[in-house]
Amino acid sequence: MRGRVLLVHGGGGEETHELIHKLFLRHLNNPVLSELGDSALLSLPSTRVAYTTDAFTVSPVFFRGGDLGKLAVAGTTNDLACAGAEPLYLTLSFVIEEGFELEKLERIVVSIAEELKKNGALLAAGDTKVVPRGQADGLYLGASGIGRVVYEGLSPKKLKPGDALVVTGTVGDHGACILAEREGLEIELESDCRSLWPMLKKVYEAGFTLRAVRDATRGGLAGVLHEWARASRKDLVVYEEELPVKEAVRGLCELLGFEPYHLANEGMAVIAVAPEEAEKLVELLRSTPEGRHATIVGKVEEGEGRVLLENAYGVKRLMEPPAGELLPRIC
Numbered sequence: 345m346r347g348r349v350l351l352v353h354g355g356g357g358e359e360t361h362e363l364i365h366k367l368f369l370r371h372l373n374n375p376v377l378s379e380l381g382d383s384a385l386l387s388l389p390s391t392r393v394a395y396t397t398d399a400f401t402v403s404p405v406f407f408r409g410g411d412l413g414k415l416a417v418a419g420t421t422n423d424l425a426c427a428g429a430e431p432l433y434l435t436l437s438f439v440i441e442e443g444f445e446l447e448k449l450e451r452i453v454v455s456i457a458e459e460l461k462k463n464g465a466l467l468a469a470g471d472t473k474v475v476p477r478g479q480a481d482g483l484y485l486g487a488s489g490i491g492r493v494v495y496e497g498l499s500p501k502k503l504k505p506g507d508a509l510v511v512t513g514t515v516g517d518h519g520a521c522i523l524a525e526r527e528g529l530e531i532e533l534e535s536d537c538r539s540l541w542p543m544l545k546k547v548y549e550a551g552f553t554l555r556a557v558r559d560a561t562r563g564g565l566a567g568v569l570h571e572w573a574r575a576s577r578k579d580l581v582v583y584e585e586e587l588p589v590k591e592a593v594r595g596l597c598e599l600l601g602f603e604p605y606h607l608a609n610e611g612m613a614v615i616a617v618a619p620e621e622a623e624k625l626v627e628l629l630r631s632t633p634e635g636r637h638a639t640i641v642g643k644v645e646e647g648e649g650r651v652l653l654e655n656a657y658g659v660k661r662l663m664e665p666p667a668g669e670l671l672p673r674i675c
Contacts, residue, residue: 349444354474363472367450371457374466376433384468386433389492394429396420397488403673405448405482407525409518409535412485413452415610417459418539419675420489422559425541426613428498428548429491433468434460437486442477452483463541465489495548500556500572500616507555508622509580509642510615511588512543512635515565519607520593522674523600533592538611543634552625553618560612561675563666565605568614569642569651570665579647582663585656588639606666608674616644 352359369377376384400416410418421431436456440449460467468490517536524531540559547554558568565587573580582605589604597604611634617625622640629635642654651663 347446349440349442349446349449349474351442351474351476354440354472360472367446368453368470371450371453372460372467372470376466376468377470384433384435386468386490388432388490392493392496394424394427394491394493395488396423396427398423398486400485400487400675401481401673402522402675403481404525405452407535408521408533410537410610411452411455412483413455414459415537415675416485416487417456417463418537418610419561420487421459421463421465422540422611422613424489424491425539425544426557426559427491427493428495428557429493430545431463431465431489431491431541433466434487434489435469436467437471438473439480439484439486440472440474441480441482442474444482449483459539462539495554498554498556500575502555503572503576503578503616503644504555505578505644505646506619507616507644508619508640509569509582509644510617510622510625510629511560511565511612511639511641512540512615512629513609513612513637514588514590514593515560515612516589516593516597516604516607516609517612518610519564519671519674520596520604523671524596529596531592531596533596536609536611538634540611540613540634543629543632544613546628546632547615547625550628552621555616555618557613557615560609560614562608564607564609565614566603566651566663567666569663572616573649573651576644577649579645579650579652580642581645581652581654581660582642584653586639586641588637588641602670603664605663606670608671610675619643
């Protein structure tokens with residue numbers, strides 16, 4: 345399709361029908377979605393299910409390593425995967441500004457289809473609204489997801505002294521990439537935007553003794569660790585020298601006065617695991633494309649709910665929690 349989205353595309357008439365059939369269903373059609381009812385009729389397993397909902401407003405819509413469509417699917421399925429659930433069904437709500445190019449919209453829909461395939465999930469239902477020019481910034485996506493729980497009992501309240509803290513990738517990639525692109529900085533940075541289910545599926549099937557799993561999105565690694573410390577009432581000690589940070593990310597942070605662990609990731613998980621299994625977990629993670637930079641970055645200690653940075657000399661200091669809005673509209 346060519347041209348731009350018009351208000352009539354959201355009016356429910358022939359133009360809406362054409363948009364749905366010639367663009368959305370062309371790339372996303374499946375037996376569930378093809379019914380086109382006001383509600384999807386789903387076959388859910390008899391076991392427990394996980395349910396999540398989110399909204400995505402990233403600016404710019406296209407960035408190195410991804411786009412809004414890929415981000416919406418990866419972000420939603422990652423929330424399910426980190427809850428120990430296999431993604432099954434997603435719904436998407438498109439809020440499109442009048443004048444948005446149909447070619448760009450199709451690129452985003454293609455990304456959605458590709459990322460759904462990586463997760464083995466189906467788009468069960470969708471909705472499209474078109475708002476007048478100036479009342480949105482191109483395109484917003486709302487998403488919900490349902491998954492089948494395959495690994496029970498994940499909770500930061502279950503952290504125990506001695507547990508190892510593992511990250512599955514480098515720290516701060518997505519936030520640094522969006523910041524560089526938004527500010528027009530000539531720095532070779534790429535977002536880590538990716539789906540984690542293919543990697544975490546292997547972790548769950550291997551039967552590791554996991555305490556908690558969380559994707560480090562807004563608030564970054566620091567945000568996850570502070571939530572876990574508060575929930576568990578344990579101290580979390582982070583080995584500062586072991587944090588895997590790309591040189592480009594580190595350089596950008598030094599230039600602008602940020603800390604990498606405050607910047608968002610969109611394809612990195614933090615895992616708390618029984619200490620005797622940490623090395624084997626890292627070995628498995630590194631055998632996957634998503635986890636090739638996996639590293640043990642800390643441990644759990646008795647304490648009072650603090651997050652501490654430990655340097656190479658064993659000196660500890662508090663890791664500050666994320667505060668304020670470092671970078672709006674990163675996801």
